[in-house]
Amino acid sequence: MLSGAQPARFTPTRKRPSIWLLLPVLLLVGLSLLPLLYVGTKAWQAGWAEALHLLWRPYVFGLMRNTLLLMVGVTVTCALIGLSLAWLLERSNLPGRRLWGVILCLPFAVPAFVSSFTWVSLSASFEGLGGAILVMSLSKYPLIFLPVAATLRNLDPALEESARTLGQNRWGVFYTITLPLLWPSLLAGSLLIALHMLVEFGALSIIGLQTFTTAIYQQFELEFSNANAAMLSAVLLVMCLSLLWLELKVRGKGRHIRIGQGAARRAEQVRLGKWSVPGQLYCLALAVVGSGIPLGMLVYWLVKGSSAAFPMAEIGEALFSSLSLALGGAALCLVLAVPVGLLVVRYKGSLAIWAERLPYLLHALPGLVIALALVYFALHYVPALYQTSALLLIAYALLFLPLAQAPIRTALNKAAPQLEEAARTLGATSFSAFFRVTLPIIFPALGAAFALVFLDAMKELTATLLLSPTGLNTLATQVWSHTSNIEFAAAAPYAALLILVSGLPVYLLTTKMYLSR
Amino acid sequence: MMLRNTRLATSLLRGLTLSILGLALTSPAHAADPVSLTLYNGQHKEVGDNLAKAFEAKTGIHVNVRKGSSNQLASQIMEEGDRSPADVFYAEESPPLNNLGEQGFLAKADDSTLQVLPKEYVAANGTWIGVTARTRVVAFNPKKISEDQLPKSVLEFAEPQWQGKIGFVPTSGAFQEQAVAIIKLHGREAAEEWLTGLRAFGKTYTNNMVALKAVENGEVAAVLVNNYYWFALQREKGQLDSKLYYFTDGDAGGLVTVSSAGVLKASKHPKEAQQLLAYMASEEGQRVITNTTAEYPMRKGMVSERGLKPFEELQPPKVTPADLGNAEEALDLERDVGLL
Numbered sequence: 095m096l097s098g099a100q101p102a103r104f105t106p107t108r109k110r111p112s113i114w115l116l117l118p119v120l121l122l123v124g125l126s127l128l129p130l131l132y133v134g135t136k137a138w139q140a141g142w143a144e145a146l147h148l149l150w151r152p153y154v155f156g157l158m159r160n161t162l163l164l165m166v167g168v169t170v171t172c173a174l175i176g177l178s179l180a181w182l183l184e185r186s187n188l189p190g191r192r193l194w195g196v197i198l199c200l201p202f203a204v205p206a207f208v209s210s211f212t213w214v215s216l217s218a219s220f221e222g223l224g225g226a227i228l229v230m231s232l233s234k235y236p237l238i239f240l241p242v243a244a245t246l247r248n249l250d251p252a253l254e255e256s257a258r259t260l261g262q263n264r265w266g267v268f269y270t271i272t273l274p275l276l277w278p279s280l281l282a283g284s285l286l287i288a289l290h291m292l293v294e295f296g297a298l299s300i301i302g303l304q305t306f307t308t309a310i311y312q313q314f315e316l317e318f319s320n321a322n323a324a325m326l327s328a329v330l331l332v333m334c335l336s337l338l339w340l341e342l343k344v345r346g347k348g349r350h351i352r353i354g355q356g357a358a359r360r361a362e363q364v365r366l367g368k369w370s371v372p373g374q375l376y377c378l379a380l381a382v383v384g385s386g387i388p389l390g391m392l393v394y395w396l397v398k399g400s401s402a403a404f405p406m407a408e409i410g411e412a413l414f415s416s417l418s419l420a421l422g423g424a425a426l427c428l429v430l431a432v433p434v435g436l437l438v439v440r441y442k443g444s445l446a447i448w449a450e451r452l453p454y455l456l457h458a459l460p461g462l463v464i465a466l467a468l469v470y471f472a473l474h475y476v477p478a479l480y481q482t483s484a485l486l487l488i489a490y491a492l493l494f495l496p497l498a499q500a501p502i503r504t505a506l507n508k509a510a511p512q513l514e515e516a517a518r519t520l521g522a523t524s525f526s527a528f529f530r531v532t533l534p535i536i537f538p539a540l541g542a543a544f545a546l547v548f549l550d551a552m553k554e555l556t557a558t559l560l561l562s563p564t565g566l567n568t569l570a571t572q573v574w575s576h577t578s579n580i581e582f583a584a585a586a587p588y589a590a591l592l593i594l595v596s597g598l599p600v601y602l603l604t605t606k607m608y609l610s611r
Numbered sequence: 612m613m614l615r616n617t618r619l620a621t622s623l624l625r626g627l628t629l630s631i632l633g634l635a636l637t638s639p640a641h642a643a644d645p646v647s648l649t650l651y652n653g654q655h656k657e658v659g660d661n662l663a664k665a666f667e668a669k670t671g672i673h674v675n676v677r678k679g680s681s682n683q684l685a686s687q688i689m690e691e692g693d694r695s696p697a698d699v700f701y702a703e704e705s706p707p708l709n710n711l712g713e714q715g716f717l718a719k720a721d722d723s724t725l726q727v728l729p730k731e732y733v734a735a736n737g738t739w740i741g742v743t744a745r746t747r748v749v750a751f752n753p754k755k756i757s758e759d760q761l762p763k764s765v766l767e768f769a770e771p772q773w774q775g776k777i778g779f780v781p782t783s784g785a786f787q788e789q790a791v792a793i794i795k796l797h798g799r800e801a802a803e804e805w806l807t808g809l810r811a812f813g814k815t816y817t818n819n820m821v822a823l824k825a826v827e828n829g830e831v832a833a834v835l836v837n838n839y840y841w842f843a844l845q846r847e848k849g850q851l852d853s854k855l856y857y858f859t860d861g862d863a864g865g866l867v868t869v870s871s872a873g874v875l876k877a878s879k880h881p882k883e884a885q886q887l888l889a890y891m892a893s894e895e896g897q898r899v900i901t902n903t904t905a906e907y908p909m910r911k912g913m914v915s916e917r918g919l920k921p922f923e924e925l926q927p928p929k930v931t932p933a934d935l936g937n938a939e940e941a942l943d944l945e946r947d948v949g950l951l
Contacts, residue, residue, distance in 0.1 A: 313951075
């Protein structure tokens with residue numbers, strides 16, 4: 095209705111972004127640099143010689159070994175599972191493949207630290223590197239399976255068919271045609287998983303594998319915010335940022351150009367024949383170990399614990415804290431994400447470029463190091479924020495902004511600036527033009543972004559452990575404190591609530607996004 | 612339609628802003644009304660919580676409890692300095708308080724509190740009190756090893772025949788105290804050798820309860836822990852397979868250590884903080900604590916009601932909390948041998 099007001103020749107009334115756009119973006123850029131600043135300050139305080147001394151020792155080499163083995167092990171395992179599963183469910187005639195797709199994404203519903211506690215409660219033999227690779231792979235493979243399956247579904251089968259007519263057999267086609275086409279989504283998923291392995295804390299701590307992240311927390315427990323923790327953080331930051339750099343490099347490449355739209359049609363399905371039984375068994379096995387065991391063990395501990403009666407008051411309190419922190423975090427995220435999105439979409443210049451890259455940078459920062467940096471800077475420079483919920487909300491905003499960014503940006507692209515300009519020619523101030531024109535257009539996207547952040551923030555553990563105000567427990571920290579004393583039955587009700595209020599909705603949202611046909 | 616959306620959007624935005632503000636302001640520091648104390652609790656969670664509840668029931672003073680590890684909270688108090696929100700610090704061990712006391716972060720405890728406790732278990736400068744005592748022991752699983760196979764001295768666990776059979780918790784403050792005791796009794800080299808051997812042949816655990824449960828489940832033959840963990844697990848499970856082994860003849864394996872507490876100089880409510888400290892040393896407070904954790908009450912004339920081996924029958928080495936100092940040497944040594 096308003097689009098008729100679009101002028102024939104559009105000249106922007108304002109070339110420079112207003113201060114209200116710049117402020118939040120600058121704030122975010124500043125906050126996301128805090129971890130680097132923290133590491134730098136601490137290294138400077140300790141002196142470079144001491145810093146090097148703290149890093150160059152066998153203990154740190156051991157951490158490096160564990161971290162790298164875990165990262166490679168889990169990423170490769172996930173890639174194998176994800177790829178094979180995607181092919182099986184998208185390209186074969188396996189009976190019940192649609193149902194399997196839904197079931198095999200269930201690990202999305204279970205936070206990694208919950209599934210690791212269920213495995214460890216089953217047997218202590220799942221502790222250590224082997225157990226960690228197993229448990230983490232089973233909990234993360236959907237991150238590769240879903241995007242690869244989606245790519246496979248949307249591939250134009252013409253290429254593969256041409257290859258076949260030229261005499262390639264099925265395997266040849268897969269290697270020479272299909273795999274290269276899947277490469278971008280496979281690589282993106284793998285890098286994401288590798289990054290998750292670098293920053294994962296709760297699950298690995300429960301499994302008892304020392305990586306950089308768990309060692310940093312241990313140093314925090316030994317000496318609060320000390321040079322040791324900062325130096326280990328420096329290594330972790332370098333590793334995370336290298337992965338980020340790798341991802342940015344990969345993102346540009348691997349584009350496959352095609353002329354013409356091609357016909358929208360499905361690829362021919364491979365008839366499995368006698369292979370359909372192993373196929374079914376494979377899916378069944380994955381379902382049993384991937385979600386059957388974690389959920390089964392959780393139910394077992396719930397039933398076992400219910401004999402001792404649940405501490406309802408404490409559970410209610412933790413649920414309330416989780417809900418209100420996640421609500422606040424999601425709200426703050428939106429308030430910051432909209433200006434960043436506007437700046438990216440509507441303006442050019444170096445700040446806009448920074449804003450564009452910001453979510454990627456934030457995504458690569460380990461939550462534990464963000465939290466350490468916030469503790470340090472709040473204590474020394476902004477004591478009013480120290481040990482308050484506000485500081486925790488800032489951490490949430492930094493951690494989860496990347497989630498809010500994508501939907502908001504897409505929506506802002508659709509909200510043409512000309513509409514706002516039209517409103518301004520009709521006498522509206524820039525603020526009211528934004529509120530009355532642009533905001534209603536991006537409103538559904540705001541809702542989606544809010545939900546994504548809210549659901550993920552509910553299960554945040556690492557930053558919450560370090561930053562929560564005195565006496566505040568969330569569902570996640572309760573699961574954590576009970577499991578670290580091996581009180582599995584006591585941890586179970588909190589874990590079950592986490593799955594109900596956060597895991598299941600995330601699972602439904604994600605699978606709906608990818609599996610909808 | 613547009614108008615309704617706009618209104619909805621504006622009111623939503625307003626709601627969000629308010630909720631952020633509201634959350635930002637609900638920090639406990641703002642609970643200004645009647646006096647409430649903040650306890651930094653490095654002792655077990657339940658102990659601090661039960662103590663806080665009992666104290667509030669008696670005096671009406673609310674206590675906010677911040678749980679952390681003793682070492683972490685001590686370093687945190689140093690970093691916080693004058694700004695520390697804590698009024699009282701309660702640690703699982705004595706070295707963190709010794710350290711804070713020596714560096715001038717603690718106020719002197721009231722004389723009436725110091726007087727009810729044995730002299731060797733309070734700070735020489737009166738800045739902290741020992742609250743309860745416990746002894747280092749070995750918990751072992753008779754299915755994996757018989758009692759007569761256990762060594763006379765804890766130093767022997769560093770030998771190759773213990774490969775995979777002995778568990779320990781390198782991050783635990785009590786383990787660090789034990790390492791300092793070995794330094795005091797046998798010298799730094801012997802301690803380094805002991806830690807190196809443990810690192811090579813022993814299994815490390817993340818905390819004492821995890822270690823004890825590993826013995827109970829037969830994953831490891833024996834672990835170095837404090838006596839009260841075994842009683843806590845016994846209370847939870849009723850019957851235990853594992854047993855406790857006490858070292859004799861003043862061996863470092865039988866070291867007696869104390870949990871301890873002190874009032875911060877930075878406390879905004881020194882009177883009430885001293886009141887809490889006095890309560891911890893009182894008969895009622897000591898009972899609340901030792902009923903929660905099976906440690907020995909420190910107050911003169913009180914004995915445990917939890918069926919512990921009587922305190923007088925223990926044969927600990929002659930290493931006092933004052934000898935243990937701030938236990939920094941142990942942390943350094945552990946880092947040197949690559950345990951941390």
